[in-house]
Amino acid sequence: MKKLIPSYLSVPFIFFAVFAATEFFIDSGERPAFIKFPMVTVFLLVFLFIIIAIEITITAVNNVTYYLLTAEEKAKLNESKNWSLTENKWYKKLVGLLIKPESSAEVSEDQLLLDHDYDGIKELDNNLPPWWVYLFYASIVFGVVYMVRFEILGADNQEMELKKEIAQAKIEVAEYMKTAPDMMDEKTVTLLTEAGDLATGKEIFNTNCAACHRTDGGGQIGPNLTDNQWILGGGIKNIFHTLVNGGRDGKGMISWKGTLKPKEMQKVASYVISLNGTNPPDAKAPEGEVYVE
Numbered sequence: 001m002k003k004l005i006p007s008y009l010s011v012p013f014i015f016f017a018v019f020a021a022t023e024f025f026i027d028s029g030e031r032p033a034f035i036k037f038p039m040v041t042v043f044l045l046v047f048l049f050i051i052i053a054i055e056i057t058i059t060a061v062n063n064v065t066y067y068l069l070t071a072e073e074k075a076k077l078n079e080s081k082n083w084s085l086t087e088n089k090w091y092k093k094l095v096g097l098l099i100k101p102e103s104s105a106e107v108s109e110d111q112l113l114l115d116h117d118y119d120g121i122k123e124l125d126n127n128l129p130p131w132w133v134y135l136f137y138a139s140i141v142f143g144v145v146y147m148v149r150f151e152i153l154g155a156d157n158q159e160m161e162l163k164k165e166i167a168q169a170k171i172e173v174a175e176y177m178k179t180a181p182d183m184m185d186e187k188t189v190t191l192l193t194e195a196g197d198l199a200t201g202k203e204i205f206n207t208n209c210a211a212c213h214r215t216d217g218g219g220q221i222g223p224n225l226t227d228n229q230w231i232l233g234g235g236i237k238n239i240f241h242t243l244v245n246g247g248r249d250g251k252g253m254i255s256w257k258g259t260l261k262p263k264e265m266q267k268v269a270s271y272v273i274s275l276n277g278t279n280p281p282d283a284k285a286p287e288g289e290v291y292v293e
């Protein structure tokens, strides 16, 4: 029947504990769970409603049972009332420390009254509330620490921190791009010249392309890839574009983006460029325009 914690503390506490638990356990990506999943909001509201209802019921039941007690039992109960939080010694001390009520309780108002009077509006010279004073001291300590850290020891300011983070992010992106095979498009593709890459390109070419372009690139169903004339444009970017999108409709050159990874297309395109000027025997006649970068 005695309540250790008053309901204006226990209800918010229970509610926020459950709220924190939903945020912690429900994986909702960057947005909070109660925004991403409206059901969570509904659940929290219903839950809040229920705990308030329970509190009200318990209080009502307590009041009723209190009336049913005999005088003796009531006295006994009141004796042990200081179990409750608001009656606690340390609780009172804490409240006293934060709002220092002596000034209003023990000193009469006349003693505190200042001698000015604005159309009947008077002013009391109350103590500053201790919480305010502590905040003030804390801000002085903060100011000193801040001053020493940033002005004397020269720690990074926000702009510097941002610059460092951006630089770090750039390094990480570059690192990621090195290992991510799918991060490339015709704008970022570059010509590879390393023997290893070209060898892989050659392998891909012999498996997928030689049927139409011949192993030496001289051309059969597809055009000659060793001359400097191109139907769809030469250079790494155009060839990459041709591989991703295929040739003109009905000509037989399909899009390779479903079969080859971007890195593989880059390698085979680089290999095709390395075939330039090899002049294989009985190659197909050049088609298209001479390509200049």
Ligand code: HEC
Pocket (backbone or CB within 6 Å): 204, 205, 208, 209, 210, 211, 212, 213, 221, 222, 223, 225, 229, 230, 231, 232, 233, 234, 239, 242, 243, 247, 248, 249, 251, 252, 253, 254, 256, 268, 269, 272, 287, 288
């Ligand atoms: C089924 C036959 C076929 C296969 C397989 C094929 N191609 Fe083609 N390729 C063609 C034809 C046909 C064209 C001409 C398309 C056009 O005229 O639009 C062409 C065009 C090209 C072009 C553009 C040539 C230019 O003059 O602009 C390139 C580069 C190319 N192919 C590379 C490849 C690579 C690399 C592969 C393997 C991944 C490949 N092709 C596989 C038939 C093929």
